[in-house]
Amino acid sequence: MSESCGNPSSQTDALMDRRPKFDRNKLCIKCKTNTGNVVIRHAVYCKECFPSMVVVKVKRSLDPYINATSDVPRRKALRASGNLLIAFSGGLGSTVALDLISKIYFPDAQNKLNGEHPRGGKSHPRNKRVWDKGTACYVEICNAFPGMEDKTAEIRDVVESYRYLEFTPLRLEDAFDKQWWKKVGGNPGRDIGIDLNNEELLISELSSEDSNPVQRLRSYISALPTLTAVHSAIQNLIRLLLLHTARVSESSHLLLGTNLTSLSISLISSISQGGGFAVKEESFEEWSTGWTKDGASTPAVIRVNRPLQDVTLKECAVWVWWNNLRVVGRDRSLGGRQGIGALTRDFIVGLERDYPSTVSAIARTCSKLAPKFLADGTCALCQRPLQRGIQEWKARISIRTIADDQEPSRNTSAETSLAPYLCYACHTTLTSRSSRSAPTSTSTFPLPLWVHSHLRPGCDAQIDGNGRDEVGMNSLANDSEAWERRKVDREGMKSAISDFLLE
Amino acid sequence: MTFISLRIEFSGGLELLFSNEKRHKITIPAQVPVDNNPKVDGPRNGDTKAADMDFLIHWLREHLLKERTELFMENSTVRPGILVLINDTDWELEGEGEYQLKDNDEIVFISTLHGG
Numbered sequence: 277m278s279e280s281c282g283n284p285s286s287q288t289d290a291l292m293d294r295r296p297k298f299d300r301n302k303l304c305i306k307c308k309t310n311t312g313n314v315v316i317r318h319a320v321y322c323k324e325c326f327p328s329m330v331v332v333k334v335k336r337s338l339d340p341y342i343n344a345t346s347d348v349p350r351r352k353a354l355r356a357s358g359n360l361l362i363a364f365s366g367g368l369g370s371t372v373a374l375d376l377i378s379k380i381y382f383p384d385a386q387n388k389l390n391g392e393h394p395r396g397g398k399s400h401p402r403n404k405r406v407w408d409k410g411t412a413c414y415v416e417i418c419n420a421f422p423g424m425e426d427k428t429a430e431i432r433d434v435v436e437s438y439r440y441l442e443f444t445p446l447r448l449e450d451a452f453d454k455q456w457w458k459k460v461g462g463n464p465g466r467d468i469g470i471d472l473n474n475e476e477l478l479i480s481e482l483s484s485e486d487s488n489p490v491q492r493l494r495s496y497i498s499a500l501p502t503l504t505a506v507h508s509a510i511q512n513l514i515r516l517l518l519l520h521t522a523r524v525s526e527s528s529h530l531l532l533g534t535n536l537t538s539l540s541i542s543l544i545s546s547i548s549q550g551g552g553f554a555v556k557e558e559s560f561e562e563w564s565t566g567w568t569k570d571g572a573s574t575p576a577v578i579r580v581n582r583p584l585q586d587v588t589l590k591e592c593a594v595w596v597w598w599n600n601l602r603v604v605g606r607d608r609s610l611g612g613r614q615g616i617g618a619l620t621r622d623f624i625v626g627l628e629r630d631y632p633s634t635v636s637a638i639a640r641t642c643s644k645l646a647p648k649f650l651a652d653g654t655c656a657l658c659q660r661p662l663q664r665g666i667q668e669w670k671a672r673i674s675i676r677t678i679a680d681d682q683e684p685s686r687n688t689s690a691e692t693s694l695a696p697y698l699c700y701a702c703h704t705t706l707t708s709r710s711s712r713s714a715p716t717s718t719s720t721f722p723l724p725l726w727v728h729s730h731l732r733p734g735c736d737a738q739i740d741g742n743g744r745d746e747v748g749m750n751s752l753a754n755d756s757e758a759w760e761r762r763k764v765d766r767e768g769m770k771s772a773i774s775d776f777l778l779e
Numbered sequence: 780m781t782f783i784s785l786r787i788e789f790s791g792g793l794e795l796l797f798s799n800e801k802r803h804k805i806t807i808p809a810q811v812p813v814d815n816n817p818k819v820d821g822p823r824n825g826d827t828k829a830a831d832m833d834f835l836i837h838w839l840r841e842h843l844l845k846e847r848t849e850l851f852m853e854n855s856t857v858r859p860g861i862l863v864l865i866n867d868t869d870w871e872l873e874g875e876g877e878y879q880l881k882d883n884d885e886i887v888f889i890s891t892l893h894g895g
Contacts, residue, residue, distance in 0.1 A: 297871040298871065
C-alpha cells in the first residue's frame, strides 16, 4: 500500500477528517451575533435573519419581470399590466410560493384582514397593489388514474386562508372538455385523434361516442408508451390549462412554485427527454395569448415566472416548519419510481445534500444556454418553441430496421400527420417506446383541445385571429423542402456514390 | 443503566411511515453499542458509546418505522431529502449523526419529497 494513503485499519490518522457543512463558524453570517439555526449552501443563518434572506431572493427573481418594461427597479414603482395567477399544487414549493407572494405583494390586504393600518397611509406608493387581483389555481388530476384521492376540498381550505386570493379549481380532464374550451374562448370543431402506433402520428377523425372528457383523458394517458411519457404529458396538460386560465382571467403573470432544486430536476429531466431546444422556457417563458388589448398594437403576453428559482428545497421545508404552514402534498408516483423524472429527482436531491452548490450551478449553467437557430413557430402540443426540420433530422440520425413488407410511407402529406407540428420532446413523448412496452391495440387516441385549434387556425378566430404564430396544415407542407424516404438496395446505394469511389 | 427521554416529531408526510403519528415520546439508553445495534436491550457487552443521532436513526427504524425503510434510511443515515432539526437547529450545525443526544432533546424529521 502506498505510504501517502496509509492504512485506515491500523493508522486512524489516515482517515480524512469529516468536513463540516458550513464555511466558518456557527454564527449567523448576516447579523453576526446570533448562533445560527440553519445551513443554506454552506452559509449559516439564524431564525431571525432567515426570512429576510428568502424574501430578498424571491423579490430578486420576480421584481425585474413585473413591469411590462424592466427599467423600473424600485419596489414602489412596481405595477403589473394585468392580474396574477398563482399555480398551486398543494406541494411544498407552491405552498411556500403562495405564502411568500401574499406576504410580499399583498401586505395591505393582509394588514386589512388583521385590522392594522398600512405603514405610510393608504395612498403611499408602497401600499399600492402590484396586481389588482390575485387568483390561486389548482388542477386536480385524480381522474387520470383510478383510485386517486380528490384533494380539491383540502386545497380550497388552504387557499381560502388567504382570503383576498380567489380560488379557481380545474380538472385535468378539462383539457379534453369542450365546455371548458368554449369557456376559455376556444372553438371546438370536429374531433380528431392520432395513431400512436405510427411515428408519423397520422390524424384521423375521432368517433364521437367517446365524448366523456374523463374517458378521453384516460385513453390519452393509457396510449402513452412509457411512464416517463405519462409524467411529462400530465405536466404539459397542467401547464397549458394554467396558461389558458391565466389568459381568460386577464393575468399578466403566472407564478409557479418551482424551487431551485425542482428547477434543476426539471432542467436535467427535460433535456434528457429531448427538450433541449426549449431549455430556456423551463425557467422563464413569455406566452403570447393571441388577444390584443384595447389600444395595444401587439397581443398580450403572459409571463411565466418561478419566484422560488433561487430558493432550495431545504429552505422551503424550513420556511414551512417555522411558519407552521400546512402542506397538503401531492402524488409523486405518476412517473413511476424508474421514470426519468423520478431517477433525476433522486440524483439531484442526493447531490444537494453532499454538494449543495452544484444544484444551483445546474440552473445557472442552463440559464446561459440558447438555441443555435430561431424557433419555427410553436409546438401544437406543448406550445413551446418548435425547431425546424426535426423529423428530417430524426430520420437521418436514427438507425432502424425496416421489414421488407413495410415500405416507409411515401409522400406522407402534412394534412394527415401531426409529427411536423410537434417539437422533438413531444414527438419523443408520444412515440418512444421502452424495450418492454408493447404497441397499443386501439387505433386512434384523442388529443387536448388546443391541438385542434393549432391545426385549424381559421376555426378559432377568438384565439388565433390576431397574428398568433399558428400554422395551417397546408402552409407548412408548401414551405418545407420535399423529402422522400425509400429503401434502396446495395446496387442502388453504390451507384449513388459511384462518382466518389476509388477504383 | 441510565436512559434519556426524547421528543420526536415527523412532518412533511414522513409521519405516514410511522403509524401516521406526528409526535412520539421515546426513551433510549444513554450508552449504546458502537455498531448502533438497536436490538440489544439490557446490560451491554462490548464497546459502547454515548447515544447519538446515528443510533437514534437505527432505533427509530427498528422500533417505530412501520413500512418502507428505504423512504427513511439510506446508507445508515437518513435518506437525502429529509431535513433533521435538533432543538429547532439544522443537524448539519450540530455534527449530524455524531451529535450526542441529551435528555429532553427535541428531534424533528421533515420530508421534503412528499410534494414539491
